[in-house]
Amino acid sequence: MAVKSKSVAKNDKTTVSAKKRGNNGNGFQKGKSGNPAGRPKDGESWSAVIKAIGEMYPEDILAFIGKENDLGRAVAQLPKKVQMKYLVTARVFAALMFEPTSGLWNGLMDRADGKVSENVNIKGEMTWKDFVNASRVPDPDSE
DSSP states (O other): OOOOOOOOOOOSSOOHHHHHHOTTSSSSOTTSOSOTTOSOOOSSOHHHHHHHHHHOOHHHHHHHHOSSSHHHHHHHTSOTTSOHHHHHHHHHHHHHHHSOOHHHHHHHHHHHHOOOOOOOOOOSOOOHHHHHHHHOOOOTTTO
């Protein structure tokens, strides 16, 4: 059985497939977006996903990821009645106790107390010598 092919008829200056792409045959009308609503959202933001997982219990995580993988087996070892946000916080504290790093400490403190503001307000003119003297930390032993 032979398959018949359809030929595409040409109108004036554009083909049927060019009409599907836009009015001028090159894609879209000049100066107009082909997607005025923009790219569709993929779903929740990272912060929403992190918050949702933090609110879960290990059993919820297991229902989501399954038990037959490395992550599932590790999650299955966690206490069942403690939310993930508390387990993660306890793990961070354990890491600080046994494997301390400045990055982990700084990250924790930034989230606990907020980032330290380092604004300097200077009024009037200041010489380089004035700046150096103002930025020195006084020696507590000299007072």
